Amino acid sequence: MAKGPEKRAVLIAGPTASGKSALALEIAREQGGVVVNTDALQVYEVLRLLTARPSEIEMAGVPHRLYGVVAPSVRFSTGGWARAAAQIIAEEGDRTLIFVGGTGLYFEALTTGFADVPEVPPEAVAAAEADVAGLDREARGRLIAARDPVVAARLKAPDPQRVIRALAVLNATGRSLASFQDEAQAGLLDGFEIERMVLNPDRDVLRGRIARRFEAMFAHGAAEEVEALLALDLDPSLPAMKAIGVPEIAAMLRGEIEEDEAIERAVIATRQYAKRQRTWYRNRMSDWNWITP
Structure with missing residues (x-):
């Protein structure tokens, strides 16, 4: 056997x-x-x-x-x-x-x-971000088409994150991101x-869970977490700085919005993220x- x-x-x-x-x-x-x-x-x-x-x-x-x-x-x-x-x-x-x-x-x-793909050093990412800063969709499309036409042909939309990633890899390695992706x-x-x-989960069940969970996060010290993160004075483009809840609570801490609005915005953002996750899973899993x- x-x-x-x-x-x-x-x-x-x-x-x-x-x-x-x-x-x-x-x-x-x-x-x-x-x-x-x-x-x-x-x-x-x-x-x-x-x-x-x-x-x-x-x-x-x-x-x-x-x-x-x-x-x-x-x-x-x-x-x-x-x-x-x-x-x-x-x-x-x-x-x-x-x-x-x-x-x-x-x-x-x-x-x-x-x-x-090799690790990309921060300076390569910073250079790519500088190239993309202030560009609209059409300008980003022209930029990536000129710098890396193979990647440009594969992008359904030249959103900032994907264009920056492709340019950063090119800056750091001298190779197209596509060449790494093609290696079996x-x-x-x-x-x-x-x-x-x-x-x-059922959609309505999940929506309720998301709301209750974020309210619990807030009650147990989420604002203090964001304060500790902001005290590090990090680049706002870093992934941790864009985690759901960070921008919303940061706005509250600056006095721009009230606590209830911060919670409401974060709950909405979380529900939108869950919807994007479901779409990915349906398409790929x-x-x-x-x-x-």
């Missing part, structure tokens, strides 16, 4: 506030597994509440990796996450690995592979038995096991 795969991974995706972390913890306790953060913002220090990172009490007794390990001054890329995840897989691969989060590209790195790679979990699931909690 053929021997089955010895290595096992459980992948739990889903929109924000869908209950992913609780399910991951339950599975880890049942199977003696390791929970690995698969969310682009929960890697950052300082913002434990606003990124809904599990608390120390919740994590007690179960190994959790890649939570709160990156300074908010760092632009932590998908490539950086993939390299960190590869190291964890090498170290913990004999235990069940439970990857949980909401960042679709991270799951693609696990299952189908992701371009291994296996997924990080190649050879694993993989269980894939997407949590898909339609063959996963969809579960209504």
